Amino acid sequence: DVQMTQSPASLSASVGDRVTITCRASQDINNFLNWYQQKPGKAPKLLIYAASRLQYGVPSRFSGSGSGTDFTLTVSGLQPEDFATYFCQHRYSSTRSFGLGTKVEIK
Amino acid sequence: QVQLVESGGGLVKPGGSLRLSCAASGFTLSDYYMSWIRQAPGGGLEWVSYISDSPVTTGISTTSYADSVKGRFTISRDNTNNLLYLEMNSLRAEDAAVYFCAREGHSWYRGGFDFWGQGTLVTVSS
Numbered sequence: 738d739v740q741m742t743q744s745p746a747s748l749s750a751s752v753g754d755r756v757t758i759t760c761r762a763s764q765d766i767n768n769f770l771n772w773y774q775q776k777p778g779k780a781p782k783l784l785i786y787a788a789s790r791l792q793y794g795v796p797s798r799f800s801g802s803g804s805g806t807d808f809t810l811t812v813s814g815l816q817p818e819d820f821a822t823y824f825c826q827h828r829y830s831s832t833r834s835f836g837l838g839t840k841v842e843i844k
Numbered sequence: 845q846v847q848l849v850e851s852g853g854g855l856v857k858p859g860g861s862l863r864l865s866c867a868a869s870g871f872t873l874s875d876y877y878m879s880w881i882r883q884a885p886g887g888g889l890e891w892v893s894y895i896s897d898s899p900v901t902t903g904i905s906t907t908s909y910a911d912s913v914k915g916r917f918t919i920s921r922d923n924t925n926n927l928l929y930l931e932m933n934s935l936r937a938e939d940a941a942v943y944f945c946a947r948e949g950h951s952w953y954r955g956g957f958d959f960w961g962q963g964t965l966v967t968v969s970s
Contacts (some may be wrong), residue, residue: 738911772958774887780944780960787954818856824889826956828948830909833879833891 739763739827747824749844756812758826758839765805769829772801772810775838776821784823785810812833846870846959848945853964860935860968865944866928866945866961874898874905874923877948879957880930882941882966890941893919893930894948913939932966 740763749758750756760770770790783792785801788808798813813818820843825836852864864880879894892913896906898921907919918931928945942963949955 738853741951743934764878769954773956774905775889776877781948781957783958786958792955792958806921826889826891828951828954828956831906832910834910835889835891835893838888 738832739766739829739834741825743825743839744830745839746837747840748843750815751818751838751844752815754811754815756815756819756827756841758810758823758841760803760810760836762806762808762827762829764794765831766768766827768804768830769827770801770803770808771826771828772799773824773826774819775824779840781824812841824827846947848947848961850945850957850961850964853943853966854861854948855969856935857970858936858968861906861931861933862935862966864930864932864945864964864966866930868926868928868945868947871947873921873926873928876933876950877927878919879946879948880917880919880928881944881946881957881960882939883944883963884938884941884954887941889966892943893917893920895928906941928944935968940966942966 742761753760772785775781778816847869880892893909946957947959
């Protein structure tokens, strides 16, 4: 099964900062990689699918890149509402799995 | 509009059983892969199971399970009533979590879980 390693586990940032989160797959998953944002007590929200495609309605300050085993989520110009936990997830073959998450906190 | 509403969670003793339901509206359940995903308190997301879409040609869906629940949980779907189920048997303390049902975007555009329910809490304790 494909394992997803996400880093960092947490980070502190200020409004306006550029933030980068990485996710590494244990094997080549092409671009079958998605990113989610989750706030406390809420269901996750899809941000990016197919590694780099912005889900409808998601602000353009969110972007994704990568293919194969290494992927990146970037938030360009962090906004107050972006402080949350972010998860990567693969949909390669007949299983699915998530990274352990990155908590983005206010510095 | 698309909506998913889970129900059936509650308190169950170790070794017990529970059936979760997910009522879908705004789309046809059998046209999409559907998953159950769980989240233990304060923990991360764990994919539990999916059921594939139901091709017009065969009407046959496939299922897949995480190793942690294989042989104990069963996913199924009622196409007539647009309902998704998760039958959970031999429950363990480590199965305690909020369980979400989620719709997965079509594979041809490599979609992610684009719609989620609000979750239903399962507590396993004696």
